[in-house]
Amino acid sequence: MLAALFWSGNFIVGKFATLFEIPPLTLNVLRWISVWIILIPFTYKEIYNNLPYIKKNWIVISFMGVITISTFNSVVYYALNYTQVINAVLMLAAIPAATIVLSSLMKIEKTNIFQILGLLLSIIGIGSIISNGDIQKIISLSFNKGDLWMLVCVITWSLYTTLLKKHKFKFSQFTLIQLMVTAGLLFLIPQFFYEKSIGLELNYNKAFFLILFYVVMFPALAAYYCWQKGVQIIGPNRSTMFVQLMPLFSAIMAIIIFNEKFESYHFFGATFILTGIYLSNRKIRA
Numbered sequence: 001m002l003a004a005l006f007w008s009g010n011f012i013v014g015k016f017a018t019l020f021e022i023p024p025l026t027l028n029v030l031r032w033i034s035v036w037i038i039l040i041p042f043t044y045k046e047i048y049n050n051l052p053y054i055k056k057n058w059i060v061i062s063f064m065g066v067i068t069i070s071t072f073n074s075v076v077y078y079a080l081n082y083t084q085v086i087n088a089v090l091m092l093a094a095i096p097a098a099t100i101v102l103s104s105l106m107k108i109e110k111t112n113i114f115q116i117l118g119l120l121l122s123i124i125g126i127g128s129i130i131s132n133g134d135i136q137k138i139i140s141l142s143f144n145k146g147d148l149w150m151l152v153c154v155i156t157w158s159l160y161t162t163l164l165k166k167h168k169f170k171f172s173q174f175t176l177i178q179l180m181v182t183a184g185l186l187f188l189i190p191q192f193f194y195e196k197s198i199g200l201e202l203n204y205n206k207a208f209f210l211i212l213f214y215v216v217m218f219p220a221l222a223a224y225y226c227w228q229k230g231v232q233i234i235g236p237n238r239s240t241m242f243v244q245l246m247p248l249f250s251a252i253m254a255i256i257i258f259n260e261k262f263e264s265y266h267f268f269g270a271t272f273i274l275t276g277i278y279l280s281n282r283k284i285r286a
Contacts, residue, residue, distance in 0.1 A: 003230065004242050006223035008249035012257060013214050020207040023200040024077045027215065029185075029192040032069055034216045036181045043178040046171050053170065054179065061176070062183035064163055067156040069184025074191060075152050082146030092150065092243070093126045096280075098158035099240035108165050109237045118280030122244040125272030133265030161240055164231040173228045177221070234281070241280040244273050 017027060047054065054061070096119050103109040127135075169176055202208065231239045248270050255262050 001242060001245060003223045003227040004245040005249050006218040006226070008246045008253060010215060010219035010223075011246075011250050012253050013211055013219075016207070017211050020205075020211070021203070022208055022211065023195045023202055025074060025188075025191040025195045026200065026202050027212070028073050028077075029188045030212060031215045031220055032181050032185055032188060034212065035220045036178065036185065038216070038221070039174055039178045039181075043172070043175045046175045047178065050171050050175075057167065057169065060163060060167055061169075061179045064160050065180030065183030066187055068160045069181055070187035070191075072153055072156050074188075075149055075156075079146040079149035079153070082149070092153065092246075093123055094154045095157050095161075095243050096122070096240040098154050099161050099236050102158050102162040103165070103236050106162055106166060108162060109235050111237060114282040115237055115241070115280045118241060118276040118278070118282075120276070121272045121279065122241060122276030125269040125274075125276060126244055126247050128265045128269035128272065131265075133263065133268065158240070161227075161231055161236045164228055165236045168232070173225045173232075174221075176228060177224050238281050241277050244276060248273050 014024075017024065100111050100115060100119065104111055227239070230242070251266055251269075255266075
């Protein structure tokens with residue numbers, strides 16, 4: 001729940017970033033460089049003591065870093081140039097379904113009827129919130145290049161969540177984040193130089209540093225830690241259902257911060273999302 005809350009706040013802060021004309025890819029690069037610098041004093045000893053083990057698992061750790069740290073966020077930014085936000089959020093709602101399928105294919109977790117039913121109810125709830133209770137908004141959506149790129153986000157995050165359960169690394173969550181960031185930065189830094197080459201410059205003002213503080217401490221450090229710990233404890237199928245809380249949390253934040261009205265479809269959607277998460281966490285008795 002905390003991971004979903006912190007990532008929901010990232011959308012709100014991201015909106016402020018656009019208002020202050022902060023280049024998105026540059027912000028993403030500086031966020032993860034900051035995370036790397038913050039973590040290294042606390043992780044270098046564990047990394048050094050586990051070097052043989054890390055070398056043995058470096059391929060999968062690097063892969064997880066590339067598909068999350070560098071690929072996921074960058075693809076979202078790129079896709080939103082070609083599609084509307086409502087389309088993008090709808091596509092992300094497919095993450096739990098993709099995770100359940102991948103977990104089954106990789107023989108990590110079996111799927112039960114409660115998880116399937118919970119998934120369907122949560123999708124109905126999300127559809128209610130992001131469409132403002134107007135089903136025509138969902139029916140009339142047309143899929144374009146941006147929507148297809150969002151499928152990459154769905155697959156990468158689902159794969160990352162599934163791999164977290166399959167590979168139970170023997171070092172701490174923060175060390176795993178450190179290693180993933182190290183690999184991800186190799187692909188992020190060229191994006192930084194790309195934005196500079198097309199003339200997007202960053203103003204180092206108070207707004208930038210406040211936004212950078214939030215995206216480093218909460219969506220990056222705290223959220224990744226909570227997500228990895230949650231997947232480790234309850235598995236990918238149950239964990240991934242909590243992604244469905246993000247539209248609900250985002251709506252609540254928008255009401256508080258931007259004075260948007262709480263409508264009946266918010267209540268309807270929240271009820272379905274919470275019911276879906278409850279059902280997905282139930283176990284079938286033998």
